[in-house]
Amino acid sequence: MFPTLPQTFQQYKVPADVRTLFELQTCMQHGMVSTLGDLYVVLQGLVVHKKEMTGPFTAAFYDYFLGISVAPGQPLEEAVQNSKAFHSWKSHFLETSDSHDLALTDLIDRFFDYVHTTTLGIGRTVDGSILFDQDDPNRVDTGESREAPRHNILVDYSTVALKDLEERLRKVAEAQRERHSGGDHWIGTDGYSPFGHDGYVQGGIRVGGRGRLSQARRVFGDMTYFPVDSDAVLSDTSIDACLAALQGLLEPTSHKLLDIDATIDQGVRRGGIFVPVCKEKLENTLQMLLFMDNGGFSMSSYTSVVQQLFGRMKRRVNGNLRTFYFHNILHQTVSEDERRLQSTVPLENLVQTHTKDHVFVIGDAHMAPDELFSPSNRESTPLAVLKYLRAHFPKLVWLNPLQEDYWQHPTVSAIGKVVPMFPLTPVGIEQAVLYLNKQR
Amino acid sequence: MATKDFWKGSDTYICDPQLAVAFQQARILGKPLLLEGEPGTGKTDLAIQFAASTGCSLFQYPSSSKSSLEDVVARFDQVLYLTDAQMLVLRTQLQQQGASQTLADSPRRIEHREDYLHFGPLAQAYQQKNTVLLIDEIDKAPRHFPNDLLYILSQRRYVIPDTGTVISTTQEDMPTIVITSNREQELPSAFLRRCVYHFIEFPSPESMRAIVAKHHPTVNPTLVQSALQIFYQLRNLHLERLPSTSELLEWIAYVHTTTPGITKKDLEHLPGAGVLLKSVRDQPLRRSIEQHGVYRAQ
Numbered sequence: 001m002f003p004t005l006p007q008t009f010q011q012y013k014v015p016a017d018v019r020t021l022f023e024l025q026t027c028m029q030h031g032m033v034s035t036l037g038d039l040y041v042v043l044q045g046l047v048v049h050k051k052e053m054t055g056p057f058t059a060a061f062y063d064y065f066l067g068i069s070v071a072p073g074q075p076l077e078e079a080v081q082n083s084k085a086f087h088s089w090k091s092h093f094l095e096t097s098d099s100h101d102l103a104l105t106d107l108i109d110r111f112f113d114y115v116h117t118t119t120l121g122i123g124r125t126v127d128g129s130i131l132f133d134q135d136d137p138n139r140v141d142t143g144e145s146r147e148a149p150r151h152n153i154l155v156d157y158s159t160v161a162l163k164d165l166e167e168r169l170r171k172v173a174e175a176q177r178e179r180h181s182g183g184d185h186w187i188g189t190d191g192y193s194p195f196g197h198d199g200y201v202q203g204g205i206r207v208g209g210r211g212r213l214s215q216a217r218r219v220f221g222d223m224t225y226f227p228v229d230s231d232a233v234l235s236d237t238s239i240d241a242c243l244a245a246l247q248g249l250l251e252p253t254s255h256k257l258l259d260i261d262a263t264i265d266q267g268v269r270r271g272g273i274f275v276p277v278c279k280e281k282l283e284n285t286l287q288m289l290l291f292m293d294n295g296g297f298s299m300s301s302y303t304s305v306v307q308q309l310f311g312r313m314k315r316r317v318n319g320n321l322r323t324f325y326f327h328n329i330l331h332q333t334v335s336e337d338e339r340r341l342q343s344t345v346p347l348e349n350l351v352q353t354h355t356k357d358h359v360f361v362i363g364d365a366h367m368a369p370d371e372l373f374s375p376s377n378r379e380s381t382p383l384a385v386l387k388y389l390r391a392h393f394p395k396l397v398w399l400n401p402l403q404e405d406y407w408q409h410p411t412v413s414a415i416g417k418v419v420p421m422f423p424l425t426p427v428g429i430e431q432a433v434l435y436l437n438k439q440r
Numbered sequence: 441m442a443t444k445d446f447w448k449g450s451d452t453y454i455c456d457p458q459l460a461v462a463f464q465q466a467r468i469l470g471k472p473l474l475l476e477g478e479p480g481t482g483k484t485d486l487a488i489q490f491a492a493s494t495g496c497s498l499f500q501y502p503s504s505s506k507s508s509l510e511d512v513v514a515r516f517d518q519v520l521y522l523t524d525a526q527m528l529v530l531r532t533q534l535q536q537q538g539a540s541q542t543l544a545d546s547p548r549r550i551e552h553r554e555d556y557l558h559f560g561p562l563a564q565a566y567q568q569k570n571t572v573l574l575i576d577e578i579d580k581a582p583r584h585f586p587n588d589l590l591y592i593l594s595q596r597r598y599v600i601p602d603t604g605t606v607i608s609t610t611q612e613d614m615p616t617i618v619i620t621s622n623r624e625q626e627l628p629s630a631f632l633r634r635c636v637y638h639f640i641e642f643p644s645p646e647s648m649r650a651i652v653a654k655h656h657p658t659v660n661p662t663l664v665q666s667a668l669q670i671f672y673q674l675r676n677l678h679l680e681r682l683p684s685t686s687e688l689l690e691w692i693a694y695v696h697t698t699t700p701g702i703t704k705k706d707l708e709h710l711p712g713a714g715v716l717l718k719s720v721r722d723q724p725l726r727r728s729i730e731q732h733g734v735y736r737a738q
Binding site: 027 | 457458461462464465466468469474476518519522523526527529530625626629632633635636637638639
């Protein structure tokens with residue numbers, strides 16, 4: 001069944017494969033799928049493993065099952081409106097239904113309701129005409145009602161004539177004074193009356209709201225569902241993704257060690273019965289050194305967001321972080337002062353005390369070739385300084401905010417040959433972290 | 441998992457229909473259900489309430505920064521084993537010397553290495569039928585922990601290296617497994633693939649009202665109404681750290697005890713804001729709220 005489904009879904013970067021099909025089949029054998037809406041919910045459970053993936057999944061689902069493809073940034077409504085599936089549904093709907101004067105947006109709403117009607121989570125369907133006849137049309141509004149919604153029933157009012165419903169709606173609307181939720185009489189939310197929105201009702205009259213079943217629109221309209229572009233350079237929007245990538249850094253934690261001295265000592269006291277004594281071995285927590293290029297116009301937009309990223313990292317993992325600043329390229333000294341005027345520290349000192357640290361150099365590596373290749377006021381060139389650092393810090397990476405297309409520049413490529421360079425993006429940071437974790 | 445009936449919540453647990461579907465899928469497929477969502481959305485409660493309402497026995501494992509596969513499956517007590525071995529030697533020596541006083545017999549036998557196993561929650565859940573296993577806050581565990589669980593979760597079988605004891609179950613009898621995460625770190629994708637995933641949305645104002653009513657039935661409804669409006673407005677301001685359900689409940693309790701007759705206008709200045717706003721970065725905003733009220737704060 002659906003042999004080409006994995007292929008289509010993978011085009012949307014939704015991880016579906018042949019195992020998904022087997023699992024889907026198992027779910028179907030247990031009677032979980034009887035409508036298209038059920039299929040949406042069940043498939044979602046199988047392949048969506050992150051909240052952000054819901055958007056791409058919905059797009060893939062609409063493409064595969066309805067032939068509706070949504071262009072990036074295009075609202076779902078618009079894509080639906082121009083689709084073949086919608087038109088064939090519309091002509092069928094207009095033939096069989098007596099509501100001919102619906103606006104296009106209402107029609108689209110009806111279409112979504114049709115696609116996403118699910119029988120799951122609903123225990124039984126109740127005939128609405130019984131409830132409707134039992135309900136007292138002249139009830140007086142005594143105040144806000146907050147009846148707890150009873151889940152898992154669905155009330156079907158489609159057997160009640162539309163004009164009776166409309167007449168009752170007029171009556172109820174006149175009597176109603178407050179907002180209501182969860183009941184079966186007033187116009188409100190979450191309930192079983194035929195009026196209102198977000199209720200557990202079929203064939204009622206929607207007043208306000210957007211309907212409970214139309215998940216697709218909610219998903220497409222909600223910014224939190226849009227995946228952060230994992231190739232976008234670090235910014236306020238991608239900082240969380242970058243942080244997640246950065247947290248992959250292996251954190252040395254405590255291990256038990258055999259305390260040989262104490263074991264022998266206590267064993268002798270016990271007359272030769274040796275019971276191993278363990279002691280906690282507490283290694284230092286994550287140590288990080290951050291060298292940041294904060295000179296020049298090209299780097300200024302990244303400085304604060306990089307500081308924020310590493311600051312949050314430090315708080316999360318209880319690590320140590322020292323930040324140093326440089327301009328364009330590391331010379332023999334770096335400065336702890338953002339203006340690079342005072343508290344300069346020779347790199348030699350850091351090398352002696354911080355060899356096991358994770359070292360991040362952040363800069364665009366873009367400068368006049370002369371600055372990199374010619375010796376500065378002392379003997380060694382900055383490139384030689386870099387080689388020296390690389391040799392003494394096994395865990396050193398360079399993160400570059402510049403787009404990779406520009407890495408052809410002579411100074412960038414020269415530096416990239418000496419130290420491992422990664423883009424300053426969620427994906428780049430993840431690669432850098434994988435690289436760092438391999439270094440011992 | 442003898443019973444595979446569709447579970448849709450109980451009297452004490454309101455189960456969102458979508459969550460019910462994901463949970464059902466997980467049980468049918470014999471896969472763990474991975475729940476994510478903000479604190480206070482009832483992630484942990486699902487397993488507890490499910491076990492209570494169906495009468496299954498529940499095994500809980502709270503993850504920590506030191507979690508390991510040994511904790512959750514089985515640990516061989518090497519120290520106890522060595523102590524018993526030494527005791528055996530000592531006992532024989534005493535007997536040989538004809539001492540009248542001998543050491544008490546150990547309930548364990550050195551030949552039976554299994555006697556020295558401490559079974560963790562996962563092994564216990566696998567060894568019985570109709571069980572629920574809850575692995576709480578897996579994102580707090582070290583990264584290798586979810587990776588170590590892969591084999592035992594997908595193959596339903598594990599051999600304890602120290603004793604060769606096999607712990608296994610079948611797809612039919614697989615315990616109902618619920619894993620929760622606050623997403624403090626990304627879980628490995630191989631692990632995600634073996635789970636059914638569901639994200640629990642933050643409660644809507646309507647459901648929140650029901651939650652508050654359950655916890656504070658005596659609080660004045662007007663106070664609850666204004667507190668809820670202010671709370672959701674607060675969550676719309678771009679805070680570093682969003683206040684959660686439990687903090688709202690604490691705040692309402694605090695306001696109710698100190699100034700039960702407070703007007704909405706005074707409440708807008710967030711008396712007792714320390715319960716709600718807990719990040720250093722939110723402090724400038726807090727000062728602004730205290731001065732101008734929650735609707736005019738910048």
